[in-house]
Amino acid sequence: MMNQPSHLEFGSIVGERYRIIRTLGSGGMSRVFMAEDLKLPGKQWAVKESVADVKMMKFIRTEAEMLISLSHPRLPRIVDFFEHPPSGAIYLVMDYIEGITLEAYMKGYQGYIPQEQIIPFALQVLDVLDYLHTRQLPVIYRDLKPANIMLTPDMEFKLIDFGIARSYKDELDQDTIKLGTVGFAAPEQYGTGQTDARSDLYSLGALLLYLCTGGKYSEWTTGVEGYIRGELPRHLIPIIRKLLRHHPEERFQSAEEVIGELRRSADFKSVQPGKSVSNDSIDYAGTRVVAVLGVSSGSGATHTAIAVSHYLARRTRSVALVELHSTAKAFARLHEAVEGIAAGQASSSRRFEVDGVHYWRQTSRADVISLLGGSYRFIVLDLGSGQDNERLEEFLRADYPLVVGSGAEWRVQDITGLARSLQRHPQRKWNYCLPLATSESVRRLRKELDHDKVFALPFHSDPFERDDEMDQVLDELFRGVITVARKKRFRFLKRQR
The missing domain is CATH 3.40.50.300 (P-loop containing nucleotide triphosphate hydrolases)
Structure with missing residues (x-):
């Protein structure tokens, strides 16, 4: 729950334009409401209210400025931003995303995501991570978890909370603020180093393991193998294990690399007879x-x-x-x-x-x-x-x-x-x-x-x-899977023809 009391309730009007309808969710520093637009009848928005002391206000403003600069179909679009100095509150008005969180979905469906949707889900998340990580000033999300992913009625996934995201700075050895959700955050988020793109990839691995074990595990511990669903694509397992390596240098190094691995693995399974695949492809496909x-x-x-x-x-x-x-x-x-x-x-x-x-x-x-x-x-x-x-x-x-x-x-x-x-x-x-x-x-x-x-x-x-x-x-x-080396003819044999 939000530590500070909210200044909004049903019927409250924010920014002389947005009427509060109901609460959507809350966290340690913020609460999100659904609001109707008084200037655009029928239009609904999500209003995020953040109330914090003076020391945290700069942190919240930074999040707002960062979000406003981003534009991606899997991120909420920011349409308005204003402060209320008397109360110490900051308000972000953003797209209202219809659906439920992945966390709520897992609880409501007995921890089951259809196996054919897990790889598309991973690619959707990787798409937005690749976008964030390749900005001129890379953005590290740092809190990829089921509660921060919205599942739409069309089974599309969107990130909904940038509360602890940060811009990556080369000159830093460690993060100034140690934040993250236990079980989904990378080890370096607890003081062992600075978070970077590989930290988000660790969280992706934790999220995939969570889905593959029906919500039971997000860390690779002894015995976890027995809880992985039997019908899942096999090539996911080594990918998840590499994502969850303790040391960042042992993981995949970019979202693009993981995307390539997933696609190569999937393509490898559908090679048609007569189509050759190099040994390098076999290596890479797991x-x-x-x-x-x-x-x-x-x-x-x-x-x-x-x-x-x-x-x-x-x-x-x-x-x-x-x-x-x-x-x-x-x-x-x-x-x-x-x-x-x-x-x-x-x-x-x-x-x-x-x-x-x-x-x-x-x-x-x-x-x-x-x-x-x-x-x-x-x-x-x-x-x-x-x-x-x-x-x-x-x-x-x-x-x-x-x-x-x-x-x-x-x-x-x-x-x-x-x-x-x-x-x-x-x-x-x-x-x-x-x-x-x-x-x-x-x-x-x-x-x-x-x-x-x-x-x-x-x-x-x-x-x-x-x-x-x-x-x-x-x-x-095994034709199309194993490249069969052909014997080279000597040059003099060609000349005799």
């Missing part, structure tokens, strides 16, 4: 997830996951292979073989390495989310043949879902059965792999599924080793 699900026990899911992981490691390096079921034994046996010890004597560490691939045995979903914030280009999930909720959810969320089914003629129908059982889910990005299948089986399955991404996997006795035939199939499967 970690990609390949999920391998067996139709039935013994269909070859683990074998295929290993082959895919080592293929990707040879092409791009930095690959993790995750065994996402707690009762599986395959990786434990492999770990023992790698360490050359007796059964049951492997080290307690769940991670081990084989030819550049990091194997993670008996891993939980929370661990997978943690790995997404790391430096892996690809994470391959070995889901086995189970279809419990957790593993099915990971399969459906993956960037590249791979279904592995038997190539035997009499078992091909197992795949169509799985597709029918999950027909309520979009399946266009699914890939179907049939070990040892004939070309006729592949052709028939493509027709039955009305899907062209069906592949016959050749005999490959050692999935850890390179195999030319297997590489050809995987080159086709």
Whole structure:
């Protein structure tokens, strides 16, 4: 609540023009009212009344002058500004933005923002932050939080309170005033340094985490992974983690950089077959997830996951292979073989390495989310043949879902059965792999599924080793994602033609 008593009430007239209708909200130094315009009948404005002692008046005037100089569709437009010296009050008249605060929306809708609206929301906020940060004298907002964002009926977001914003000054080492909302403010806002554009980007990360956990978390703490909504786009997670780095130099350095990352990540998911993407694009787009699900026990899911992981490691390096079921034994046996010890004597560490691939045995979903914030280009999930909720959810969320089914003629129908059982889910990005299948089986399955991404996997006795035939199939499967290096011809061969 406002610390100072207000001088306005219902029916009060401000500036001989604005009649107060009702209170919209209040804070520590101000209160906002809805007012009707007596000169423009039917027009409504928001009137912000700030009452403070003499020491704070300069601070409030600075905010008013700054707001008047700004012009952006996601900021309130200032149409009038005046002081009332006898009472020590300053009044700002600005656009009235219809809607509710994001904080109120989250409380009213059980902490739920539709997943398809989260990235557009982030881009809207970044748009206005980029505008503020690139002024001739950069403006740092410093209080990005749900209560300061208005959600309009058209699901557009606007910033509504500049109470603690400041202009960035190169010569300062620290902020003069330490302000910000706990949980959303960057660490440097509490005295460790001067706030700059990266401070607002930290707050954006806190805001996105708040949305992704249904309002439960705004700081990356132990266990937060378990509260991130399962249906969200995967590429958001490493972006949020980088935004929330404690040290500013470890975060994104500008709003423009975050915008580029979000757009590249989204574009990466929609690359069309035949369109090449450079290795640099893969690096920048963050970690990609390949999920391998067996139709039935013994269909070859683990074998295929290993082959895919080592293929990707040879092409791009930095690959993790995750065994996402707690009762599986395959990786434990492999770990023992790698360490050359007796059964049951492997080290307690769940991670081990084989030819550049990091194997993670008996891993939980929370661990997978943690790995997404790391430096892996690809994470391959070995889901086995189970279809419990957790593993099915990971399969459906993956960037590249791979279904592995038997190539035997009499078992091909197992795949169509799985597709029918999950027909309520979009399946266009699914890939179907049939070990040892004939070309006729592949052709028939493509027709039955009305899907062209069906592949016959050749005999490959050692999935850890390179195999030319297997590489050809995987080159086709990951076409448009992995740039396949072509051998250069010697000049003398060209001259012979």
